Amino acid sequence: MDSKTLRSEPSVLIITNMGPKPSAPFQGQFVTAQVTGLDAINPGYHFMRWHADSRLNRLLKYPVFLLDFIWRFILSRRTYSVVHVHFFYPTIWLALLYRLFRNPKAKIIVTCHGSDIYKYQSPGFWYRWCADKVQHWIFTSEALKNRFSLPCSPSTVLSAGIADSFARETPLELASKTIDLLYVGSLDFNKGIDRLIGLLPALTTKKIVIAGAGPWLSKLQQAAAPFPNVSILGPQTASELAGLYRKARCFISVSRHESFGLVMAEAMACHTPVVATYTDGAAAQIQQGVNGYLVAQHSESNSNSQTEQQVLAGLLAALEQLWQLPAAGYQHMQLEARAWAEQCLVSDVVSKLICLYPKV
Numbered sequence: 261m262d263s264k265t266l267r268s269e270p271s272v273l274i275i276t277n278m279g280p281k282p283s284a285p286f287q288g289q290f291v292t293a294q295v296t297g298l299d300a301i302n303p304g305y306h307f308m309r310w311h312a313d314s315r316l317n318r319l320l321k322y323p324v325f326l327l328d329f330i331w332r333f334i335l336s337r338r339t340y341s342v343v344h345v346h347f348f349y350p351t352i353w354l355a356l357l358y359r360l361f362r363n364p365k366a367k368i369i370v371t372c373h374g375s376d377i378y379k380y381q382s383p384g385f386w387y388r389w390c391a392d393k394v395q396h397w398i399f400t401s402e403a404l405k406n407r408f409s410l411p412c413s414p415s416t417v418l419s420a421g422i423a424d425s426f427a428r429e430t431p432l433e434l435a436s437k438t439i440d441l442l443y444v445g446s447l448d449f450n451k452g453i454d455r456l457i458g459l460l461p462a463l464t465t466k467k468i469v470i471a472g473a474g475p476w477l478s479k480l481q482q483a484a485a486p487f488p489n490v491s492i493l494g495p496q497t498a499s500e501l502a503g504l505y506r507k508a509r510c511f512i513s514v515s516r517h518e519s520f521g522l523v524m525a526e527a528m529a530c531h532t533p534v535v536a537t538y539t540d541g542a543a544a545q546i547q548q549g550v551n552g553y554l555v556a557q558h559s560e561s562n563s564n565s566q567t568e569q570q571v572l573a574g575l576l577a578a579l580e581q582l583w584q585l586p587a588a589g590y591q592h593m594q595l596e597a598r599a600w601a602e603q604c605l606v607s608d609v610v611s612k613l614i615c616l617y618p619k620v
Contacts (some may be wrong), residue, residue, distance in 0.1 A: 276346035277307035297610035374519030400520035403540035421606035431531035439467035442508035446475030452514030505530035528597035554576035
């Protein structure tokens, strides 16, 4: 890209309230990956740099986040014409402050990731007032967009993006896989760790690997102690995750709510099929019997909600169905999973954002 092209590009400031912390050292890394991919337009980037698990941090992290933003960007000489907010509320307030004090003509783009919509199903006055100030909306899935109860035109559906390095992993044939079941992600109630615990007694003959951290870690460790077939790892780097995905016969997602679920896309990029509970994110990615299996669960929009025992039974049935596939059928599912994940690569996401910014 030559200097003339660079001068014609809008100046972009990216803001997110996500950031790494001890219990989630890779939190928000998908936003960082987008920023890195956008290096050619040299975007500004503000994330929650002071982020921990202490009570003091929970009380003061947003005031510090705001003061840090004022110092770094409102008092800065550099001016941005586009402010891209990741996670709508309350992060949007920083974008509105920037427009008020630095550039009244700045355009605001918002990427909604899930709980910034799920937690505001009956949006209050200030949520609605802020939403009215947005010029363009991005949703990580079509289903998430449909859950948004306010006007959101114009809008785009776009994955948050997974590292291109996952797509460089060569596939392992079924006989060479050494992990029967892999889980990667936060260890909390919404991610369904209680469900994962509930599956353990029925899977004593399977090699299970769980990678992640979160508030349910001690409960998981206690529940898994009687099962030598279960390995619990801490948070992993992208290269370490790629190795795990590649070795796994199946990746599992047991979330109650999921707007997209990048770990499912990462697994599929490494030629690993997925079994998942039905969420917005899983439904957007999994084609039943093609690149994985979906299992029904409770949903606000589903009158045929499943009990937890039915969810566990459905998960076990789907896992057995996948594990019993012949080598040729499993290989076909691997290839379908890999082909689908192409559209989630961060390079593809970044190219679409570069086209979107000037239009806004």
